[in-house]
Amino acid sequence: MIKKRLTLKILIFLIFSDILETLTHLLFKKGALTQDHLDINTVSAGLTFLGGVFSSPFLWLGLVSVLCTFIIWSAILSKIDLSVAVPIASFSYILIPLSSALFLGESVSLFRWIGVIFILVGVFFVSLSTKESEVSLR
Amino acid sequence: MKEGVVFTLFLIALTSACDTINQLFLKSAINSLTAPSGNILKIAKFIFKLILIPRVWISFLFSIISLCIWLFVLSRADLSFAFSADSMHYVFIAVASRFVLKERVSFRRWLGIVFIIIGITIISFT
Numbered sequence A: 001m002i003k004k005r006l007t008l009k010i011l012i013f014l015i016f017s018d019i020l021e022t023l024t025h026l027l028f029k030k031g032a033l034t035q036d037h038l039d040i041n042t043v044s045a046g047l048t049f050l051g052g053v054f055s056s057p058f059l060w061l062g063l064v065s066v067l068c069t070f071i072i073w074s075a076i077l078s079k080i081d082l083s084v085a086v087p088i089a090s091f092s093y094i095l096i097p098l099s100s101a102l103f104l105g106e107s108v109s110l111f112r113w114i115g116v117i118f119i120l121v122g123v124f125f126v127s128l129s130t131k132e133s134e135v136s137l138r
Numbered sequence B: 001m002k003e004g005v006v007f008t009l010f011l012i013a014l015t016s017a018c019d020t021i022n023q024l025f026l027k028s029a030i031n032s033l034t035a036p037s038g039n040i041l042k043i044a045k046f047i048f049k050l051i052l053i054p055r056v057w058i059s060f061l062f063s064i065i066s067l068c069i070w071l072f073v074l075s076r077a078d079l080s081f082a083f084s085a086d087s088m089h090y091v092f093i094a095v096a097s098r099f100v101l102k103e104r105v106s107f108r109r110w111l112g113i114v115f116i117i118i119g120i121t122i123i124s125f126t
Helices: A008-033 A043-054 A057-077 A082-089 A092-103 A110-127 B005-031 B040-051 B054-076 B079-085 B088-099 B107-124
Strands: none
Touching: A008 A057, A008 A082, A008 A092, A008 B054, A008 B079, A043 B054, A057 A082, A082 A110, A092 A110, A092 B079, A110 B079, A110 B088, A110 B107, B005 B054, B005 B079, B005 B088, B054 B079, B079 B107, B088 B107
């Protein structure tokens, strides 16, 4: 089945899904940071940690964001092939380190960016495909 | 490599493995149905049939486990590191597709996997 070519509208949807995915992980990170992570070496300490994170609104906002991403992603995939969508969606491998530096105050070194570029190229190679038969579920 | 990086990588590998198992169960459940085409009604019917398959629930369970481990990872590692390292699920999925689902994995895919592994190795040393 040949699907429609990438249009500006679909591209905007794809960028939007990238931003949502970035938002999801920022919210999860914020949720995880609300709890003290030190000394998680027993099961009960682990459960206390999870209980704390799951009672943080950040986590639930993150889950809402996951649901929105899923709906948008399904809509995108009904219009274009996965092999076109995934390479564009992998823009989040840039967006997440960038927003980690901007909003979480993480320091992202040049060396780490080089690693990120390698991963990005790898994801491109893995997901680019011309044959429909090669397309697999993400 | 900084102290604790190996353990963090192990946890990330664990979430990626859970993700991979989740995808394999989902894919195998989807493969047992005929793909819907066209209207929303048919797609809704497809999703309804899908959620009745026990394998989909196993898949769902693994995604919850994956989320819990991911939260542990985020509590101890930089997001910029953890999200990049999580790309190892591409490696697991390719290997599992090849050996569990018996799919053909092209040379270009294996090349991509090599790039991902190099990338993860580089960020692990930062």
